[in-house]
Amino acid sequence: MIFSHLSLRVLGLSLSCALVSEAVETPSLSALPQLRIVGGPYLQAPSPTGMTLVWTTNNKCVSRVEYGPSADDMPHVAVSARHGLIDANTTLHRIALRGLRPGTSYAYRVISTEILDFKPYKVRFGPSVRAEGRFTTLDPEKPTSSFCVLTDRHDRAPALRQALGSVQWDGVDLVFGVGDVMNDPMTEQQIFQNFLDPCTEFFAGRIPLVFVRGNHETRGALARDLMDYFPTASGRYYYTFHHGGVCFLLLDGGEDKADTSDEYSGLVAFDDYIREQTEWLERELRSAAFREARFRVCLLHIPPVVPQERQPDKFIRAPWIRDNWSPMLSKAGIDLMISGHTHRYAELPANEERAFPIVVGGTNTVIRVDVSPERLRLTTFNDDGTVLSRPPEALRKR
């Protein structure tokens, strides 16, 4: 999905007055329930110069984001528009802020104005709802940083809430969901209730949530719409970005079985997708930005290890990644891979075949990585906040 964007001073703006000025609260003649924000806002697609806000309302709206240095000073307005049309008459709102300054704190206010009636030549607006927050843009030069990783939560909201309630959030700049954080997504309600709502309650309105797709997120009726809820700057599930001296390399292993497997009903084409991704990866690993990063951390749901109980002729993806991507990543000097998928926490040191260590998150773990100029320090927590492991320094490649 392509976004265009407007970032404008409120004053002097001749954009539709219905957008920029507060809509007059008019009584609805319809039987619509009172307008509410029902999901989010949560932060997506973080970069040194951008951030995307996503939220949902119970009734159809048009939306905007006001932002600036403080809650009392938000001179900028952003909307989302495609093909010349501002997104409107929708309950899912997704607005990218661009042109921001790196490592800078911004206050934001999301505002949705109800559309009571949408006629070709007259649109009737209703009341507005709003929510406020604050975020900090990424900073590739930041000397110290921290990030957390969730894996394989599989719709278990109570355990997720316990885990998120146990995190010491001070200093956490990013949270990654490295696959199967949802379970075979079927409906918007499912992904909010089981994943996005807990994330929003604890962090996602102020700390960006970075989604790395797992195999279970390719299944279910909503799988083809997930980018609407987890937008990325590239429009792809695989990309790189930089923060705190780390180049984060996000890869998407797709499904774990062959495209022809009965389970997929002839509706997947991961062979082509993986091939295209591999071509992109070859180019990316050669880029100066990647090679010159202080640390290189790969996030990939399916790790390049093959559990004994899984027949490699059926579960083809893990051996394929082991034989194809793993050598490329070894050669490129990856410092650490964080994965999930096996549902068993594991620390796998580098070996003769693979020049980088892997930490595999479990179903009830939160991996925290504290980045300093000298090292990546890992701590893995159980959902109750107790320390499961502090992997030794030797786990790191350098």
Ligand SMILES: [Fe+2]
């Ligand atoms: Fe998985």
